Structure formats: C-alpha cells, structure tokens
Amino acid sequence: MITAATADAVRELERRTMISTGDDALMQRAAAGLAAVLAAELRHRAGHLYGTAVTLLVGPGNNGGDALFAGARLAARGVAVRAVRCLGRPHAAGLAALLAAGGRVVDLPEDGRLSGPVTLVVDGVLGIGGRPGLPEPVARLAEAVAEDGWPLVAVDLPSGVDADTGAVAGAAFCADRTVTFGVHKACHLLEPARGRCGVVERVDIGLEAADTTAPGWLHALEDDDLALGWPYPGAASDKYARGVVGLDAGSDQYPGAGVLSTTGAVHAGAGMVRFLGADRPAELVRRRLPDVVFSPGRVQAHLLGSGWGDRPDGADVVAAALDTGLPAVVDADGLRFLPDHLPASWLLTPHAGELARLLDRERGWVEEDPLRAVRAAAARTGATVLLKGASQLVASPEHGWVGVAVPGPAWTARAGSGDVLGGICATLLAAGLPAWRAGLLGASVQAVAARTHPGPLPPHALAERLPETVGRLEARARALGVRP
Numbered sequence: 001m002i003t004a005a006t007a008d009a010v011r012e013l014e015r016r017t018m019i020s021t022g023d024d025a026l027m028q029r030a031a032a033g034l035a036a037v038l039a040a041e042l043r044h045r046a047g048h049l050y051g052t053a054v055t056l057l058v059g060p061g062n063n064g065g066d067a068l069f070a071g072a073r074l075a076a077r078g079v080a081v082r083a084v085r086c087l088g089r090p091h092a093a094g095l096a097a098l099l100a101a102g103g104r105v106v107d108l109p110e111d112g113r114l115s116g117p118v119t120l121v122v123d124g125v126l127g128i129g130g131r132p133g134l135p136e137p138v139a140r141l142a143e144a145v146a147e148d149g150w151p152l153v154a155v156d157l158p159s160g161v162d163a164d165t166g167a168v169a170g171a172a173f174c175a176d177r178t179v180t181f182g183v184h185k186a187c188h189l190l191e192p193a194r195g196r197c198g199v200v201e202r203v204d205i206g207l208e209a210a211d212t213t214a215p216g217w218l219h220a221l222e223d224d225d226l227a228l229g230w231p232y233p234g235a236a237s238d239k240y241a242r243g244v245v246g247l248d249a250g251s252d253q254y255p256g257a258g259v260l261s262t263t264g265a266v267h268a269g270a271g272m273v274r275f276l277g278a279d280r281p282a283e284l285v286r287r288r289l290p291d292v293v294f295s296p297g298r299v300q301a302h303l304l305g306s307g308w309g310d311r312p313d314g315a316d317v318v319a320a321a322l323d324t325g326l327p328a329v330v331d332a333d334g335l336r337f338l339p340d341h342l343p344a345s346w347l348l349t350p351h352a353g354e355l356a357r358l359l360d361r362e363r364g365w366v367e368e369d370p371l372r373a374v375r376a377a378a379a380r381t382g383a384t385v386l387l388k389g390a391s392q393l394v395a396s397p398e399h400g401w402v403g404v405a406v407p408g409p410a411w412t413a414r415a416g417s418g419d420v421l422g423g424i425c426a427t428l429l430a431a432g433l434p435a436w437r438a439g440l441l442g443a444s445v446q447a448v449a450a451r452t453h454p455g456p457l458p459p460h461a462l463a464e465r466l467p468e469t470v471g472r473l474e475a476r477a478r479a480l481g482v483r484p
C-alpha cells in the first residue's frame with residue numbers, strides 16, 4: 001500500500017516533526033537523500049560521478065533549497081553543478097552552500113534553452129508550495145527541456161502540477177524520476193500528474209507518525225495488496241460462500257451491457273450468477289454463458305443499472321433492491337434513480353460525467369479535483385463511491401481517506417469496460433467484502449488483467465482473462481506466505 005497526503009497534511013506532519021528536530025534538519029535529510037539518488041542516476045548514466053554535469057533549476061522556496069543543498073553535496077564530490085535561477089530569489093543558505101562547494105549560479109536564458117554539457121537536469125522550481133501552472137519564462141523552459149530530451153529528476157514533484165488534485169492546468173515539467181520526502185504526495189498517484197512523475201522514489205526524512213486514516217490521506221493499492229486481499233475460495237467454500245450475484249443489467253435497447261456485466265461476474269468467480277434482467281439480454285446471456293441461472297431465488301448482492309437506457313421502472317427496481325437489505329452495485333443509468341439516502345454497503349460506480357450529474361455539477365468540476373468530487377458523492381448519498389477513469393478512486397462515508405486502485409493501461413477505456421467492472425465488483429460484494437474493498441479490488445483486478453496482456457482487448461475478452469489473473473494472484477499470495 002502506498003500512503004500519500006495532500007500538501008496541508010504534509011505541512012502539519014513537518015511542523016510536528018520540526019518541534020523536536022529543529023527547522024533545518026528535515027531539509028538536510030531531504031537533500032542528503034536527493035543527492036544519493038542523483039549520484040546513483042549519474043553513475044548509471046555516465047559510469048562515474050567525477051566530471052559529470054548537473055543543472056539545477058531552482059525556484060524561490062524550500063524546493064529549490066533541497067536542490068541547492070543536494071547540488072552542494074555533489075559539487076563536493078567533483079560534479080560540475082550549475083544552478084539556474086528560475087523564479088525569484090533562491091534559498092539563501094542553499095545557494096551559499098552550493099557556491100562554497102564550487103558550484104555556480106546563472107540566470108534563466110531568455111529563450112528558456114539550456115546549453116550543454118548536461119548529464120542530468122534537476123527540477124527544484126516548485127514543490128508542495130507551488131500554485132499550479134508555471135509563469136511564462138519557466139513554462140518555456142519546461143517545454144525546451146522536454147523537446148531537447150534532457151534527463152530530468154524532479155524534487156518532490158514535477159513543477160507545474162497541482163500537488164493535491166493531480167491536475168495539470170498549463171505547462172509542467174515531465175520527469176524521468178521524482179524524489180519525494182517522507183510521504184508520497186497525492187499528485188504521485190493521480191492522473192494526469194502521475195504520468196509526469198516517472199519513477200517515484202521516497203526518501204525517509206524521519207517524519208512523525210501520522211493518522212493516515214484522516215481526511216487528506218490516500219491509500220493506493222499495489223499488486224501485492226490485491227494478491228493478499230482477493231477472496232480466493234477455500235476447501236470448505238460452497239457456492240454461497242463464494243456468493244450469489246443477482247444481475248438486472250442491460251435492456252432491449254442495450255442488450256450487450258447485460259452480457260458484459262454477467263461475463264464480469266462469472267469470470268471474477270461468483271458462486272452463482274442469476275440474470276434477472278430484460279428478455280433480449282437474457283437470451284444473449286443464455287447463449288453465451290450456460291452457467292448462468294435465470295430464475296429468481298437467493299441472492300447475496302445485486303447489480304443494477306448498466307445498460308438500462310431509458311427504463312421507466314428504474315426507481316422501483318432500485319427501491320426493491322434497497323428493501324432486501326443486501327449490498328448492491330449501481331452503475332451507469334441506474335445512478336439516475338437513486339433515493340436521497342443509501343447505505344455504505346452500496347457501491348456506486350460512476351465515471352466523471354455520471355458523477356457530475358449525481359452532484360448537479362459540470363463534468364469539469366469533477367475533473368479539476370476528482371478527490372473532492374468522489375468524497376462529496378459519498379457524503380451526499382451515504383453510499384460508497386468508485387469514480388472510474390484514468391485514476392480510480394474509492395470514497396466511503398465511513399472513513400475520511402480515499403482509496404486508489406492499481407492503475408491500468410489507457411486502452412481499458414472502451415465502451416463496455418465499466419459494465420464488466422460492475423459485474424466484478426458485485427461478485428466481491430456477494431463474497432462478503434465491504435463495498436470500499438470491493439470497489440478497490442474490482443477496479444484493480446481489471447487493471448492488472450489488462451496490464452499483463454501485451455495489447456488492447458475488447459472488454460469481453462478482458463473479462464475472460466480474469467480467471468488466469470486471479471490464478472496468478474493466488475500463486476503470488478502463496479509465495480508471500482498466505483495460504484488462501
């Protein structure tokens with residue numbers, strides 16, 4: 001699990017830690033860790049340290065201070081270090097340390113282009129104190145660094161991205177590697193910023209322990225968390241222990257959605273799947289999936305809404321499912337029929353547009369701060385909410401932190417992927433998992449199934465890869481010493 005924080009939560013931690021360490025210690029630890037990563041990167045690229053050339057891009061705050069102190073350490077080891085003043089006046093003590101160690105400082109060239117020799121560029125322009133976007137001369141510099149292909153290491157985060165939301169509003173640096181301090185920041189996990197961070201390396205700077213369950217914290221699942229958390233059947237499992245999913249998905253207008261969500265549920269390992277939807281999708285499901293049952297009967301979780309279209313009785317179907325007291329996934333068109341309050345055992349699976357409609361907002365409002373949006377939806381409905389997209393976020397009304405699923409390749413974004421995901425999540429609910437866990441594991445397993453395939457697959461074919469993916473996860477869980 002990767003734990004990440006918003007800038008305010010990080011500042012509060014730093015403030016508490018500095019009471020015992022003093023003001024300077026954290027920056028010195030950060031600079032030492034940064035210098036070690038830079039030295040390893042220089043050796044990797046040049047085979048040695050001595051005689052390599054590092055260009056530090058420094059802004060006016062402590063982010064630039066980290067870069068300057070790290071540069072001083074490298075200069076003392078024979079690296080030619082040049083600091084480029086990018087915004088305002090650089091950190092005074094950091095600059096003094098660099099100059100004392102033999103480094104030099106220059107102004108940002110008018111055309112924003114760096115001249116060689118450069119083995120490595122270090123982005124210390126802005127960190128968590130940065131407002132998103134870069135002023136003009138620095139924006140040009142960021143573009144030129146990318147165009148010229150200089151290898152780039154970002155200090156804490158790539159300057160220009162929004163540390164808390166992951167939004168990239170204007171120009172921003174694009175790093176090969178990001179060195180962060182103490183804890184990950186939200187932008188390391190959230191697209192589109194995540195894609196600009198490259199490989200993120202966390203340096204321990206001895207921060208105080210934090211209450212990471214508080215609002216302002218994110219928990220991102222990694223592959224091993226998925227492997228350890230998946231509900232594999234045991235020797236004593238029967239179909240009811242694995243869970244019965246009742247699906248009312250698809251419509252005569254959109255029959256394919258019924259097939260896709262049923263395929264998701266079957267291949268995710270439901271103990272039994274009852275298809276309880278309209279006639280046309282039922283006919284298709286009967287032909288393609290002989291293991292599905294069509295009569296009403298015992299159900300342990302519902303799936304409602306995928307491919308319903310303009311269904312006139314949607315509100316009644318949702319109300320009847322609510323009356324059963326069972327957990328449910330509500331997807332797509334079903335989200336238009338929600339009552340005012342839902343239990344946390346219900347999992348809503350909107351994409352950004354559907355979430356915006358749920359909150360009477362514009363889609364842009366969701367996209368500019370998906371964390372805010374997913375938390376607002378959980379608070380408004382009382383349900384658990386999985387916001388789908390490039391980064392998949394889960395918020396529960398029962399806790400303040402937000403979960404982030406394992407990311408997958410962008411080709412998963414195809415009409416029908418969401419239907420499959422609904423079926424997977426309903427299977428996990430039926431197996432007895434709480435809704436937040438079902439959302440996180442469901443989105444993650446689909447991403448891992450996609451990531452481990454060499455190229456794009458249509459949603460139904462991706463669903464058919466789930467058993468193999470779960471098999472690999474189970475083997476990994478065993479290798480980690482857990483006997484499912």
Ligand SMILES: NC(=O)C1=CN([C@@H]2O[C@H](COP(=O)(O)OP(=O)(O)OC[C@H]3O[C@@H](n4cnc5c(N)ncnc54)[C@H](OP(=O)(O)O)[C@@H]3O)[C@@H](O)[C@H]2O)[C@@H](O)CC1
Pocket residue numbers: 014026027028030031059060061062063064066087088125126127128129130131132133134135155156181205
């Ligand atoms: N605290 C600690 O103990 C530790 C902190 N650490 C390090 O400190 C970093 C945070 O440092 P920080 O708070 O000084 O903020 P930072 O990101 O350097 O920039 C703030 C300056 O930039 C300016 N500015 C902002 N946006 C701008 C824009 N768009 N365009 C133009 N100017 C803009 C802003 O100006 P103003 O807001 O006054 O206009 C202000 O002068 C953190 O990421 C980590 O690297 C580590 O050493 C570990 C210990």
Ligand SMILES: Nc1ncnc2c1ncn2[C@@H]1O[C@H](COP(=O)(O)OP(=O)(O)O)[C@@H](O)[C@H]1O
Pocket residue numbers: 332350351388389390391392408409410411412413414415416417418419420421443446
């Ligand atoms: N950029 C992306 N990268 C990876 N996966 C994505 C991305 N965008 C969307 N997805 C995946 O695609 C699916 C889209 O769901 P949705 O928009 O509801 O599709 P539909 O309703 O047409 O089936 C989700 O399962 C999500 O996991």
Ligand SMILES: [K+]
Pocket residue numbers: 063123124125126127154155156157158159
């Ligand atoms: K930076």
